[in-house]
Amino acid sequence: MTGGSGFTFLEYPIHHDFSPEGKVPVMSSILTAKGICKYFPGVKALQNVDFELQAGEIHCLMGENGAGKSTLIKVLTGVEVSDAGEVCLERKKIAPSSPQQAQQLGISTVYQEVNLCLNLSVAENIFIGREPRKYCGIDWKEINRRSRVLLANMNLDIDVTQPLGRYSVAIQQMVAIARALDISAKVLILDEPTSSLDATEVNKLFEVMQKLKQQGLGIIFVTHFIEQVYAVSDRITILRNGELVGVYDTAALPRVQLIAKMMGKAFDGFEASIKKTAAGSEAEEHAGFLAVRGLGCRGSISPFDLEVNNGEVLGIVGLLGSGRTELARIIFGIDRADSGEVLIKGQKVKLVCPADAIRHGLAYCPENRKTEGIIDTLSVRENIILALQAKRGWGKYIPRKKQEEIANKYVNLLRIKTAGLEQLVGNLSGGNQQKVILARWLITMPSLLILDEPTRGIDVGTKAEIQKLIRALAAEGMAVIFISSELDESIRCCDRMAVLRDRSKIAELSGQEIEEQVIMQTIAGV
Amino acid sequence: MKALSLNNKYVNLYITTLLFCALFALGSVLYTGFFSGQVLLNMFIDNAFLIITAIGMTFVLIIGGIDISIGAVIALICMLSAYLLEVWHLGPLVVIPAMLIVGAVFGLVQGIFIHYFKIQPFIVTLAGMFLARGLCYVISIDTVLITDPFYQFMATYRIPLPFNSFISVSVLIALAAIAAAYYILNYTRFGRTAYAIGGNEQSALLMGLPVARTKVLIYTLNGFCSALAGIVFSFYMLSGYGLHAVGLEMDAIASVVIGGTPLTGGIGFVTGTLFGVLIQGVIQTLIMFQGTLSSWWTKIAIAFLLCVFIVLQRLIVARKESRKSLA
Numbered sequence: 001m002t003g004g005s006g007f008t009f010l011e012y013p014i015h016h017d018f019s020p021e022g023k024v025p026v027m028s029s030i031l032t033a034k035g036i037c038k039y040f041p042g043v044k045a046l047q048n049v050d051f052e053l054q055a056g057e058i059h060c061l062m063g064e065n066g067a068g069k070s071t072l073i074k075v076l077t078g079v080e081v082s083d084a085g086e087v088c089l090e091r092k093k094i095a096p097s098s099p100q101q102a103q104q105l106g107i108s109t110v111y112q113e114v115n116l117c118l119n120l121s122v123a124e125n126i127f128i129g130r131e132p133r134k135y136c137g138i139d140w141k142e143i144n145r146r147s148r149v150l151l152a153n154m155n156l157d158i159d160v161t162q163p164l165g166r167y168s169v170a171i172q173q174m175v176a177i178a179r180a181l182d183i184s185a186k187v188l189i190l191d192e193p194t195s196s197l198d199a200t201e202v203n204k205l206f207e208v209m210q211k212l213k214q215q216g217l218g219i220i221f222v223t224h225f226i227e228q229v230y231a232v233s234d235r236i237t238i239l240r241n242g243e244l245v246g247v248y249d250t251a252a253l254p255r256v257q258l259i260a261k262m263m264g265k266a267f268d269g270f271e272a273s274i275k276k277t278a279a280g281s282e283a284e285e286h287a288g289f290l291a292v293r294g295l296g297c298r299g300s301i302s303p304f305d306l307e308v309n310n311g312e313v314l315g316i317v318g319l320l321g322s323g324r325t326e327l328a329r330i331i332f333g334i335d336r337a338d339s340g341e342v343l344i345k346g347q348k349v350k351l352v353c354p355a356d357a358i359r360h361g362l363a364y365c366p367e368n369r370k371t372e373g374i375i376d377t378l379s380v381r382e383n384i385i386l387a388l389q390a391k392r393g394w395g396k397y398i399p400r401k402k403q404e405e406i407a408n409k410y411v412n413l414l415r416i417k418t419a420g421l422e423q424l425v426g427n428l429s430g431g432n433q434q435k436v437i438l439a440r441w442l443i444t445m446p447s448l449l450i451l452d453e454p455t456r457g458i459d460v461g462t463k464a465e466i467q468k469l470i471r472a473l474a475a476e477g478m479a480v481i482f483i484s485s486e487l488d489e490s491i492r493c494c495d496r497m498a499v500l501r502d503r504s505k506i507a508e509l510s511g512q513e514i515e516e517q518v519i520m521q522t523i524a525g526v
Numbered sequence: 527m528k529a530l531s532l533n534n535k536y537v538n539l540y541i542t543t544l545l546f547c548a549l550f551a552l553g554s555v556l557y558t559g560f561f562s563g564q565v566l567l568n569m570f571i572d573n574a575f576l577i578i579t580a581i582g583m584t585f586v587l588i589i590g591g592i593d594i595s596i597g598a599v600i601a602l603i604c605m606l607s608a609y610l611l612e613v614w615h616l617g618p619l620v621v622i623p624a625m626l627i628v629g630a631v632f633g634l635v636q637g638i639f640i641h642y643f644k645i646q647p648f649i650v651t652l653a654g655m656f657l658a659r660g661l662c663y664v665i666s667i668d669t670v671l672i673t674d675p676f677y678q679f680m681a682t683y684r685i686p687l688p689f690n691s692f693i694s695v696s697v698l699i700a701l702a703a704i705a706a707a708y709y710i711l712n713y714t715r716f717g718r719t720a721y722a723i724g725g726n727e728q729s730a731l732l733m734g735l736p737v738a739r740t741k742v743l744i745y746t747l748n749g750f751c752s753a754l755a756g757i758v759f760s761f762y763m764l765s766g767y768g769l770h771a772v773g774l775e776m777d778a779i780a781s782v783v784i785g786g787t788p789l790t791g792g793i794g795f796v797t798g799t800l801f802g803v804l805i806q807g808v809i810q811t812l813i814m815f816q817g818t819l820s821s822w823w824t825k826i827a828i829a830f831l832l833c834v835f836i837v838l839q840r841l842i843v844a845r846k847e848s849r850k851s852l853a
């Protein structure tokens with residue numbers, strides 16, 4: 001990646017030199033799966049799925065949320081045992097019964113969500129299980145040194161001796177990738193590794209993937225970002241509702257068709273503009289709701305001013321680590337501000353804890369669903385109702401009938417794929433868990449809704465639905481703060497944008513300025 | 527701010543160490559004869575078995591488990607050794623290795639139940655506790671005295687040290703156990719895997735770590751440690767009796783927690799555990815020197831300390847959570 005173009009959000013270097021005339025050397029399949037079936041109570045997660053990965057190719061596994069991508073990967077790597085079918089690695093039948101075995105066979109995997117140990121240091125997370133040794137013990141110096149090198153290769157300069165839990169999800173994701181890349185393997189599997197990364201990091205990852213591909217590795221790559229698919233992959237396997245739709249050459253499959261095949265119907269969600277254009281009524285509608293003056297916290301975000309009006313969507317954009325999440329947390333009272341003041345409807349208020357914020361009509365949908373959002377052992381219904389019940393107070397129990405009604409409405413609206421309202425959320429696919437969290441905060445009907453990466457891991461079709469929904473809520477008078485690392489999504493949704501760089505607010509854009517080129521230049525500071 | 531949060535993990539360890547020094551200094555000021563090497567060494571001599579079994583417990587707590595059977599296992603080991611030595615007239619060379627194996631197998635079986643049948647460790651080891659105590663009474667309902675010359679020798683022999691002080695063989699065993707545990711926890715894959723499991727078992731599994739083997743081995747190791755502690759205890763008591771070491775598991779857990787290892791797993795220090803035991807020792811000694819208080823005041827003091835420490839751990843965790851996603 002070249003330094004100058006480091007800030008492009010959409011254009012990934014296109015490397016693939018695939019041509020149908022057969023310039024590519026004849027490839028041999030390295031990993032094959034035949035007739036894989038996997039059933040969970042009430043769910044047919046995979047039905048008779050075939051899959052083939054060749055040496056030296058990057059193969060995208062595509063499908064909507066709950067299509068069975070992660071389940072297929074879990075079957076291939078021994079996390080789940082399939083109910084039927086067989087897996088072959090280099091033509092030899094394998095049946096790994098644990099990820100450890102799969103790793104020993106030469107399959108290195110980054111599973112969806114970050115699966116690392118937050119209590120261990122960054123370096124140890126990269127090397128645990130295969131630590132270099134010296135004399136008769138683990139060589140900690142070497143581990144730290146090599147980790148620094150590995151992360152430097154991915155343009156990441158952090159203190160590797162700190163516990164991993166102190167870093168953001170994005171950095172955790174990078175560490176997980178670094179770990180997988182360093183395991184010398186024949187097959188590399190990446191399940192949504194880029195969901196919290198910015199373009200710069202994604203480009204770096206793609207560069208490494210291309211290098212590994214040249215060395216003859218087979219790479220399976222799962223993502224919901226269509227652009228990334230076309231930037232990096234050679235072939236695509238599409239799953240829908242646990243069934244195989246087909247295998248295609250990336251170059252020969254137009255985007256529209258790819259999406260149509262994933263959804264099983266034509267898709268036009270991204271064509272129409274969803275922003276309301278009636279500028280006339282703005283004056284009376286846009287009464288200021290929240291105003292922030294010089295709010296800041298040392299070491300987290302420098303003092304900033306911000307205003308959010310009823311009926312508008314305010315976007316927060318900036319690079320990874322520019323302080324987007326910190327800004328949201330400080331407004332919501334999770335982090336203590338050490339300067340500045342907050343005004344709600346012109347009244348000065350003190351928001352020192354989330355409960356205060358909720359009482360004043362704020363709601364915050366956090367970025368890390370795994371640790372801050374979802375409660376695995378509760379059902380879909382219970383998870384959705386949680387915030388509403390908390391807001392009404394535990395004394396005023398929402399009748400079961402009513403709960404089911406609300407939950408059902410949002411399950412349909414957001415197309416949450418679940419076997420039923422009483423299914424445990426822990427059993428849902430990653431994207432569907434995200435939808436549950438989103439539903440939880442949407443139904444509380446707050447006056448100001450703060451959404452931090454609300455569409456992470458959500459498929460294209462539903463993403464468009466959610467964007468429409470956010471606009472609809474704004475049209476009803478809700479104020480929304482929308483944080484996303486996907487620029488085109490922010491452009492589609494936001495009326496105004498605050499741009500962050502290096503933990504301070506550097507600009508505000510509105511109207512005609514909300515356009516890719518302008519935003520990118522503002523972020524880059526040129 | 528960075529330096530502060532870096533040390534969060536070690537806060538309890540520091541406090542425990544400081545507290546120990548403070549209590550020792552207090553004793554030295556209050557009572558003549560308190561400030562001497564031998565008083566300190568006596569704490570080691572009297573608590574050697576507790577140190578050993580608390581080390582096993584440290585491993586268990588690091589993986590987020592618990593084992594409440596160890597007091598009963600220690601009693602069983604004492605009783606069984608006494609019986610084999612006195613009734614079957616077997617030699618110590620046979621009895622001691624056999625006891626270590628019995629302890630390890632006891633732990634192994636509990637580990638298998640906990641991991642493969644997915645039963646709560648509390649429940650499994652509760653059953654183990656009843657079983658071991660019950661077995662004691664099956665062997666004998668009375669005290670069985672140990673008259674074996676080797677055991678007698680171990681009970682009375684004192685290794686002379688400079689300045690007129692001395693230690694027992696048990697202390698050497700305890701120190702060796704600490705060194706071994708320190709090495710295992712910090713410099714072997716097995717030890718690091720234990721921390722990973724305590725941090726997040728599911729993640730450890732997906733990272734390709736041998737979770738099943740490590741978990742079962744940790745309970746086995748703990749069984750082994752309690753057997754070793756049982757042998758040391760029998761050197762100390764020279765008898766087997768069904769009511770030996772009642773409640774010792776709680777003393778061990780308390781020592782480990784006071785030493786900075788939270789019950790939630792993922793963090794833990796052997797050196798902390800040592801000081802956790804020594805704090806109990808120093809409180810005992812203080813009460814002894816004071817002369818009028820009942821020895822139960824030790825327990826009351828420990829209860830107080832535990833409360834303080836658990837609250838402290840909660841506060842630290844809470845603060846860490848509110849600081850997350852810096853960087």
Ligand SMILES: Nc1ncnc2c1ncn2[C@@H]1O[C@H](COP(=O)(O)OP(=O)(O)OP(=O)(O)O)[C@@H](O)[C@H]1O
Pocket residue numbers: 040041043044045063064065066067068069070071072112417418419426427428429430431432457
């Ligand atoms: N342990 C489980 N118990 C019950 N159902 C499960 C379990 N694991 C997965 N499922 C179901 O299997 C289906 C496929 O899930 P999977 O995680 O493979 O989806 P996915 O394609 O990875 O989706 P996403 O894009 O959201 O990650 C989902 O409907 C999910 O609810």
Ligand SMILES: [Mg+2]
Pocket residue numbers: 069070071112191429430431
């Ligand atoms: Mg998935």
